Amino acid sequence: MPSPSPPVPAPRSLSVSSLTLKCTDSDKQNFNDDIVTFNIGGHIYSTTRLTINENVDSQSLLALIITNQTTTQLDHHGHYFIDRDGIYFRYILNYFRDKKLYLPENFTELKQLCSEAKYYQIDRLINEIENRLNRTNEQNNQLQIGLNFTLISNLNQGGRILTLIGPLKLIRLFSIETIGKQFLKIISNFNDPSNISCQCTFPLDDKLISCQPFDQLQRIVLAKQARKMGMAVSYCDDYFYIPIERQIMLRDELAQLLLNKYHGKLLHTNITYEKNSNTNHDSSYTLVENWFIPNISIVKCEETNGLSNKNESIYSNSSMTDGF
Numbered sequence: 001m002p003s004p005s006p007p008v009p010a011p012r013s014l015s016v017s018s019l020t021l022k023c024t025d026s027d028k029q030n031f032n033d034d035i036v037t038f039n040i041g042g043h044i045y046s047t048t049r050l051t052i053n054e055n056v057d058s059q060s061l062l063a064l065i066i067t068n069q070t071t072t073q074l075d076h077h078g079h080y081f082i083d084r085d086g087i088y089f090r091y092i093l094n095y096f097r098d099k100k101l102y103l104p105e106n107f108t109e110l111k112q113l114c115s116e117a118k119y120y121q122i123d124r125l126i127n128e129i130e131n132r133l134n135r136t137n138e139q140n141n142q143l144q145i146g147l148n149f150t151l152i153s154n155l156n157q158g159g160r161i162l163t164l165i166g167p168l169k170l171i172r173l174f175s176i177e178t179i180g181k182q183f184l185k186i187i188s189n190f191n192d193p194s195n196i197s198c199q200c201t202f203p204l205d206d207k208l209i210s211c212q213p214f215d216q217l218q219r220i221v222l223a224k225q226a227r228k229m230g231m232a233v234s235y236c237d238d239y240f241y242i243p244i245e246r247q248i249m250l251r252d253e254l255a256q257l258l259l260n261k262y263h264g265k266l267l268h269t270n271i272t273y274e275k276n277s278n279t280n281h282d283s284s285y286t287l288v289e290n291w292f293i294p295n296i297s298i299v300k301c302e303e304t305n306g307l308s309n310k311n312e313s314i315y316s317n318s319s320m321t322d323g324f
Contacts, residue, residue, distance in 0.1 A: 036066050039079040043086025045093055055096040060121035088116040092125065101128050110136065143263055146294035147194055151251070155271070155285040159251035162286075164200040169193035169298060171200060171209055173254070173262075175245040183229060183242070187222065194298075196222070202248045208232070209248075212239035251287065262297035266290075 037046040049066050056063050064070040065080055073081045091113060095101050103113075114129040149166025153159050164170060169192070172184065184193060196218055201210045213219040219238060226240035227233045233240045249257075258264030268290040273283040 037077075037079040038089070039075045039077075039081045040086035040089040041082070041084055043089065044079065045086075045089060047093060047096070051093075051096050055124075056120070056122055062120055062122075084116060084119060085112070088113050092116065092120065092122065095122075095125055101125065101132075142296045143294045146292055146296075147298065148267070148290065148292050151254070151287075151289045151291055153251035153287045153289075155287050159287070160204070161202050161248050161251055161254065163202070166197065167194040168196040168198045168200075168211060168213070170293070171211065171242055172298065173257070174209065174248060176209070177243040177245055179229060179231060180242040180244070183226060183231065186225060186229075191218070194295075207244045207247065209242040209244060210239050211242060258291060258293060262300065263294050264297070265292040267292055 034048050034050065035046060036049055036052065037044060052062050052066055061070070065072050065082075075081045088109075091101065091103060103110075110129055110133050114126060114133065117125045117129060147167050147170065149164060149170055151161065152163040152165075153161050168184075168187075171180070176184075187193060187196075197214045199212045199214070201212075202208075203210065211222075213222060223233045223237035223240045227237075231240055231243070255266070259266075266289060270288045272286045272288060274286070275283045
C-alpha cells in the first residue's frame with residue numbers, strides 16, 4: 001500500500017510592510033535637500049536645485065539664493081521669499097523645465113516679463129524675450145503704414161455698399177474675377193495701384209465694380225488697357241469695369257472682414273439723410289465712413305486671392321503703353 005503524500009505547505013503571505021522600501025535617514029535628507037521652494041510675492045513654486053543650476057549662471061540671483069550665498073528672507077514655512085511678481089515666475093520656471101519659452105496666445109506683457117528675467121539675471125531668457133519684443137515692435141510699426149479710404153453705404157438697403165473712394169488697390173478686398181486679377185498684375189508693373197486714386201461704385205444688380213481714376217491720364221491709360229483685355233469700358237474712356245465673382249458684400253460683412261482679418265481701423269463715421277420729395281417713402285440714410293487698412297494686410301489679401309506679383313503675368317510688360 002503506497003505511503004500518503006507529504007502535506008504541501010501553505011504559501012507564505014507577504015505583508016505590505018515587508019514590500020516597503022526602506023530609506024535611510026541619509027537618503028531622506030538628500031531627497032529633501034534636492035527640492036527647493038520659493039515664495040514669489042505670495043505664489044508658491046517648487047522645483048529642484050538641478051533645474052535651477054542647469055539654466056542659470058552660478059553668480060545669478062537664483063543660484064546664489066539656493067546655495068545660501070546671499071541674504072534671503074524666509075517665510076513662516078521656511079520657503080525662500082522674493083518680493084517680486086509671482087505670476088511671471090511661472091513662465092520663467094517653465095522655461096527652465098522645457099528649454100523653450102511658451103506664452104499664452106496674445107500675450108502682451110513681454111516688457112514686464114523681460115524686467116523679471118533681468119532681475120533674476122537669466123541672460124539666455126533675456127535675449128529671447130528681447131528678440132520677441134523686436135519682432136513685435138516691427139509688426140506694430142508695419143500696422144501703422146497703410147491706406148486710407150472712404151466707404152459709403154445705404155442704410156435703407158441693409159447697408160448696401162454704394163461707393164469706395166481710395167486707392168485702386170483696395171478692390172482686391174472683393175472677389176474679383178480672373179481677368180480683373182490679371183489686369184491688376186499688369187498695371188502693377190508700371191504703377192503701384194495704391195498710387196491710383198479712384199472712385200469705385202457698385203451697381204445694384206450687376207457683378208461689376210465701376211472704377212474711375214481721378215487723374216485724367218491714368219483714366220485714359222487704364223481704360224485703354226481694360227479695353228485691350230476685353231473688359232467693359234465707358235464710351236468716353238472715363239471709367240472701366242472690373243467683373244466680380246459674386247454680389248458685393250454688405251457693409252457689416254466688409255467691416256467684420258476689415259476689423260477681424262485685416263487689422264483695419266474705423267477712423268470716422270457720419271450719417272447723412274436726404275428727404276425724398278417725390279415719394280411717400282422715408283428719408284434715405286447714407287453712412288459715410290473713413291477707414292484705414294495696413295499695407296501688410298493688403299499683401300495678405302493679395303496672397304489669398306492669387307494676386308501676388310511673384311507669379312508671372314500672361315501679358316507682356318509693354319501691353320499698357322503699346323500703341324499709346
